[in-house]
Amino acid sequence: MSTTRHLVNRRRRLAVVAATAAPPRGTAGPGPATASDPEAAEPRTPSEAEAAAETGTKAKTETEAGAGAAAREDAGAEGDDAGDADSDADDAPSAALRSRRPRPHVRLPAVLCAATVLLGAFAAWAFTSAASLRDDPTRQNTALTDISRTSEVKGQITEAVGAVFSYTYASPEKSEKAARTYLTGKAVQQHQDMLAEVRAQAPKQKLVLTTTVTESGVELLDGDRARLLVFADQSNTRTGKDEETTYAAAMFAVDAVRRGDTWRIAAIDTFTR
Amino acid sequence: MARVRTTGNPPLVAAVVLAVVAAGAAGWGGWSRYDAAHDDAAAYAQARDDALAAGEQAVQNMNTLDHARLEQGLDTWEDSTTGDLHQQLVDGREAFVKQIEAAKTVSTAKILSGAVTELDDRAGRAGVMVALRVTVTAPEGEPAVKESRMLGRLTRTSEGWKLSALGQAPVGNTAG
Numbered sequence: 455m456s457t458t459r460h461l462v463n464r465r466r467r468l469a470v471v472a473a474t475a476a477p478p479r480g481t482a483g484p485g486p487a488t489a490s491d492p493e494a495a496e497p498r499t500p501s502e503a504e505a506a507a508e509t510g511t512k513a514k515t516e517t518e519a520g521a522g523a524a525a526r527e528d529a530g531a532e533g534d535d536a537g538d539a540d541s542d543a544d545d546a547p548s549a550a551l552r553s554r555r556p557r558p559h560v561r562l563p564a565v566l567c568a569a570t571v572l573l574g575a576f577a578a579w580a581f582t583s584a585a586s587l588r589d590d591p592t593r594q595n596t597a598l599t600d601i602s603r604t605s606e607v608k609g610q611i612t613e614a615v616g617a618v619f620s621y622t623y624a625s626p627e628k629s630e631k632a633a634r635t636y637l638t639g640k641a642v643q644q645h646q647d648m649l650a651e652v653r654a655q656a657p658k659q660k661l662v663l664t665t666t667v668t669e670s671g672v673e674l675l676d677g678d679r680a681r682l683l684v685f686a687d688q689s690n691t692r693t694g695k696d697e698e699t700t701y702a703a704a705m706f707a708v709d710a711v712r713r714g715d716t717w718r719i720a721a722i723d724t725f726t727r
Numbered sequence: 728m729a730r731v732r733t734t735g736n737p738p739l740v741a742a743v744v745l746a747v748v749a750a751g752a753a754g755w756g757g758w759s760r761y762d763a764a765h766d767d768a769a770a771y772a773q774a775r776d777d778a779l780a781a782g783e784q785a786v787q788n789m790n791t792l793d794h795a796r797l798e799q800g801l802d803t804w805e806d807s808t809t810g811d812l813h814q815q816l817v818d819g820r821e822a823f824v825k826q827i828e829a830a831k832t833v834s835t836a837k838i839l840s841g842a843v844t845e846l847d848d849r850a851g852r853a854g855v856m857v858a859l860r861v862t863v864t865a866p867e868g869e870p871a872v873k874e875s876r877m878l879g880r881l882t883r884t885s886e887g888w889k890l891s892a893l894g895q896a897p898v899g900n901t902a903g
Contacts, residue, residue: 562739562742563738563739563742566739566742566743566745566746567742567746569746569749569750570742570745570746570749571749573746573749573750573752573753574749574752574753576753576756576757577749577752577753577755577756577757578756579756580753580756580757580759580760581756581759581760583760583763584756584759584760584762584763584764587760587763587764587769588763590769592769592772592773592775592776593766593768593769593772595772595776596768596772597775597842597843598771598772598775598843598845598846599768599771599772599775600768668896668897668898669844669856669876669878669896670842670844671841671842671843671844671855671856672842673840673841673842682842683840683841683842683856683858685856685858685876685896687898701898702898703876703896703898705839705858705874705876707840707858723840725839725840725858725860725874
């Protein structure tokens with residue numbers, strides 16, 4: 455029996471060496487049998503492993519191999535967990551076995567941790583990058599990109615500028631009404647100051663001031679705020695004794711705000727030094 | 728058995744949950760990033776800002792000329808333009824050099840404001856309006872400061888946006 459056992463074990467040992475010489479699985483080195491070694495694993499049962507352990511120091515390597523194989527068998531039978539071989543392998547005082555036992559436990563959490571860190575880092579980068587792309591001032595400015603809003607603000611501000619910078623001596627209340635309709639905030643006072651002279655002269659000279667926007671462009675459009683550059687022509691007609699019309703070219707920028715459905719002029723920048 | 732193992736191992740469960748959450752976040756973030764980077768409106772907005780920057784610079788160049796560095800200034804003019812406008816400048820260069828050398832003027836320009844009025848991203852054409860303050864200094868007398876309303880047409884070339892037409896906004900005949 456002992457001799458036969460010994461031969462069998464020897465055969466196994468050789469097989470183990472061959473198996474570990476083959477592409478290694480994990481970091482096991484020339485140690486116990488690996489699961490990829492079917493010859494070592496196949497004929498073993500736990501009882502045989504125990505029996506092998508009893509053959510003494512000479513058979514120690516074989517025992518380890520056997521215990522390892524037994525563990526593998528258990529793992530195969532009970533699921534994918536070599537740790538279940540504990541009860542069977544306890545009899546084998548093997549450092550190699552102890553060192554390989556925790557490996558599957560360590561590996562899964564380690565992979566999970568690495569994956570979590572990598573995926574988390576990618577997610578953080580992606581969100582930050584997306585946010586910085588979206589916060590780019592170029593994107594925030596929807597002038598021309600938002601076609602309907604762009605034409606809406608252009609149309610309404612063109613109308614507003616024409617209305618508030620036109621003045622007829624015969625019906626000054628019309629200009630007042632336009633100012634109330636189209637102006638808000640700082641622009642109210644600015645408009646007062648700009649038209650003060652016209653208002654003072656108008657009754658005497660029978661002034662008719664007409665402003666027509668010739669070109670307008672939206673510099674900035676961001677939600678309910680906009681800034682437009684306006685080129686306008688102003689004709690100033692004195693309808694006194696001898697009629698006289700002077701033309702002036704005007705250029706200015708207006709800040710507009712949207713209140714409800716209408717855009718109003720909030721500030722007028724005449725580029726004064 | 729495996730389930731028993733996992734449920735009996737809270738750190739492992741936590742690690743699995745965290746990894747799944749991280750994977751979800753990565754997927755969402757990746758989609759969000761992709762969505763942000765492949766936004767047609769953003770590309771159009773970028774073209775608009777590029778056109779405006781190039782247009783303002785070109786208009787400023789075209790209103791800047793120092794008789795002492797005339798050749799350099801005229802080279803800049805030619806570099807800022809393309810098409811017919813460029814050809815006109817090349818053709819008229821000699822006569823213009825004589826004119827400026829006689830007048831000995833120095834012109835500097837400051838952009839007050841500018842806006843893109845139209846943009847055809849695909850065709851590579853744009854229109855800009857620029858409010859400009861030009862100061863012309865002659866050898867004698869006070870510098871003349873005038874405000875200028877410029878309308879320009881831009882064409883996209885391999886070297887970026889360039890002026891293909893430039894002129895003053897007309898005045899007088901539209902009002903009233």
